[in-house]
Amino acid sequence: MPDLLGNANSEGLRNKAAGHHIYAGRGDKTAMSIISMQNVSKFFGDFQALKDVSLNVAQGERVVVCGPSGSGKSTLIRCINRLEVHDAGEIIVDGTVLTDKPEDLEKIRGTVGMVFQQFNLFPHLKVIDNLCLGPRRVLGLSEEDARARAMTYLERVQIPDQADKFPRQLSGGQQQRVAIARSLCMEPRILLFDEPTSALDPEMIAEVLEVMTELASSGITMIVVTHEMGFARRVADRMVFMDRGEIVEVGAPEDVFTAPKSKRFGAFIKQILNH
Amino acid sequence: MKRIYAIAALLVLSGCSGNWGWYVVDPTTTGGMNNLKFLASGAYYTILLSVTAILISIVVGLLVALPGLSEKRGWRIFNRTYVELVRAVPILVLILWVYYGLPALSGITLNVFWAGVLALALSDSAFQAEIFRAGIQSIARGQYEAAQSISLNYRDTMRYVILPQAIRRILPALGNQLVYMLKMSSLVSVIGMQELTRKANELVVSEYRPLEIYTILVLEYLVIILVVSAGVRWLERRMKASDT
Ligand SMILES: Nc1ncnc2c1ncn2[C@@H]1O[C@H](COP(=O)(O)OP(=O)(O)OP(=O)(O)O)[C@@H](O)[C@H]1O
Numbered sequence: 285m286p287d288l289l290g291n292a293n294s295e296g297l298r299n300k301a302a303g304h305h306i307y308a309g310r311g312d313k314t315a316m317s318i319i320s321m322q323n324v325s326k327f328f329g330d331f332q333a334l335k336d337v338s339l340n341v342a343q344g345e346r347v348v349v350c351g352p353s354g355s356g357k358s359t360l361i362r363c364i365n366r367l368e369v370h371d372a373g374e375i376i377v378d379g380t381v382l383t384d385k386p387e388d389l390e391k392i393r394g395t396v397g398m399v400f401q402q403f404n405l406f407p408h409l410k411v412i413d414n415l416c417l418g419p420r421r422v423l424g425l426s427e428e429d430a431r432a433r434a435m436t437y438l439e440r441v442q443i444p445d446q447a448d449k450f451p452r453q454l455s456g457g458q459q460q461r462v463a464i465a466r467s468l469c470m471e472p473r474i475l476l477f478d479e480p481t482s483a484l485d486p487e488m489i490a491e492v493l494e495v496m497t498e499l500a501s502s503g504i505t506m507i508v509v510t511h512e513m514g515f516a517r518r519v520a521d522r523m524v525f526m527d528r529g530e531i532v533e534v535g536a537p538e539d540v541f542t543a544p545k546s547k548r549f550g551a552f553i554k555q556i557l558n559h
Numbered sequence: 560m561k562r563i564y565a566i567a568a569l570l571v572l573s574g575c576s577g578n579w580g581w582y583v584v585d586p587t588t589t590g591g592m593n594n595l596k597f598l599a600s601g602a603y604y605t606i607l608l609s610v611t612a613i614l615i616s617i618v619v620g621l622l623v624a625l626p627g628l629s630e631k632r633g634w635r636i637f638n639r640t641y642v643e644l645v646r647a648v649p650i651l652v653l654i655l656w657v658y659y660g661l662p663a664l665s666g667i668t669l670n671v672f673w674a675g676v677l678a679l680a681l682s683d684s685a686f687q688a689e690i691f692r693a694g695i696q697s698i699a700r701g702q703y704e705a706a707q708s709i710s711l712n713y714r715d716t717m718r719y720v721i722l723p724q725a726i727r728r729i730l731p732a733l734g735n736q737l738v739y740m741l742k743m744s745s746l747v748s749v750i751g752m753q754e755l756t757r758k759a760n761e762l763v764v765s766e767y768r769p770l771e772i773y774t775i776l777v778l779e780y781l782v783i784i785l786v787v788s789a790g791v792r793w794l795e796r797r798m799k800a801s802d803t
Pocket residue numbers: 328331333351352353354355356357358359360
């Protein structure tokens with residue numbers, strides 16, 4: 285398994301040699317990795333949700349994770365910002381080994397932002413206050429600076445006019461864009477997305493994907509769990525396919541879409557595309 | 560409301576028949592007016608006692624509820640033990656114990672007011688703890704995760720994300736507790752607190768008119784509690800309006 289991953293990984297890098305990424309062409313992938321997961325396992329009781337999973341993600345890389353329901357996609361990315369605590373293996377994020385030490389945890393959470401399927405906005409706070417909370421309390425920005433920053437990111441997600449509304453007054457697509465802006469306000473180096481468009485009505489999916497595509501071009505490291513294959517094709521440097529708690533296949537989108545190496549991935553892609 | 564007027568009217572009318580002695584609280588006479596004032600003057604302590612006690616019990620209740628939500632078993636055991644023990648003691652017994660027993664145990668002598676506040680607050684805190692625990696538990700896990708994902712620490716997560724939402728949800732229950740507290744404060748009369756019930760008891764002793772005087776006492780509690788209930792409902796509506 286590690287062999288396959290190693291190969292797939294360097295292959296992914298080579299495929300990205302197109303070149304605007306600093307890591308392209310470098311040989312030592314571990315040193316350049318902003319996220320390094322080595323032989324990570326996670327159990328829920330007796331059930332093993334992650335089985336000895338290894339994955340390295342380079343600075344600025346855009347990784348799309350897909351796979352059937354229950355395959356461990358959410359668990360994988362939730363381990364990266366320690367919403368789930370892994371039981372075995374090692375995870376290093378931006379040079380920090382994930383442990384229970386509070387100062388490490390704070391550092392990780394400051395580096396890694398997350399966007400959830402259900403948005404998880406704070407319903408009792410206005411949009412602007414949703415955005416300002418982290419910068420004010422965690423980063424210690426002044427009220428004025430926090431608001432200025434919040435407005436910058438609301439403009440980035442194209443809804444500056446909604447600043448004084450409460451989340452429930454917005455459409456799903458708008459709420460998800462607020463959630464993205466809330467993450468961006470912490471100026472993370474890594475953004476995790478857990479099925480960000482799955483809870484949206486079809487007509488709102490495009491506006492969220494558009495924001496994500498724009499973000500992808502900004503050089504931020506992104507790991508996106510999604511079944512939006514069009515988005516994956518356009519944006520992903522690498523595709524990761526998971527099944528039953530394992531990473532089954534890793535490769536550049538152009539390769540895996542045309543010639544998936546594993547049967548399971550092939551069947552999965554066919555099913556998604558025909559859907 | 561209409562029914563209350565009807566009952567009041569009935570009582571006043573039947574008073575005219577001679578079996579009743581409404582003169583003791585007849586506001587048109589000096590004596591009656593003085594008696595009424597004497598009875599009403601207890602409201603000050605009834606309200607002060609209840610409000611002080613409920614504020615303390617809310618704080619203590621919250622402090623007891625939080626360990627009940629901990630992942631560590633030791634903390635949860637502390638929470639359960641506190642709640643079960645305190646809930647098991649009758650309020651009257653707690654009042655007597657705090658006023659007469661505590662000084663002997665600790666050497667601290669509390670005056671009647673603070674003994675009453677302490678006993679009521681202690682007793683109510685167990686219920687408040689349960690209310691807070693249920694309220695906080697009703698907040699979706701996604702809210703904690705969102706707070707964690709922007710690196711908020713435990714204190715800020717509680718203060719800015721979880722508690723504001725939980726308190727909105729438990730407001731009706733908190734209102735109930737205040738009503739309950741106002742009623743239970745009458746028990747503090749046994750140690751001599753000059754609140755509504757005590758005043759009524761004293762007047763009954765001097766005037767020998769229990770029916771009329773206790774009827775006024777009932778009406779006094781009724782008025783206070785109806786006002787409080789209306790206030791709580793108003794607050795609920797306002798909070799609901801502010802986030803839709
Ligand atoms: N907190 C939990 N307790 C118990 N089991 C869990 C928990 N979280 C996840 N699991 C189990 O772990 C497995 C992987 O879950 P995970 O949420 O990572 O899957 P997923 O690939 O994200 O699926 P989906 O596409 O449905 O979101 C599932 O079988 C799930 O039931």
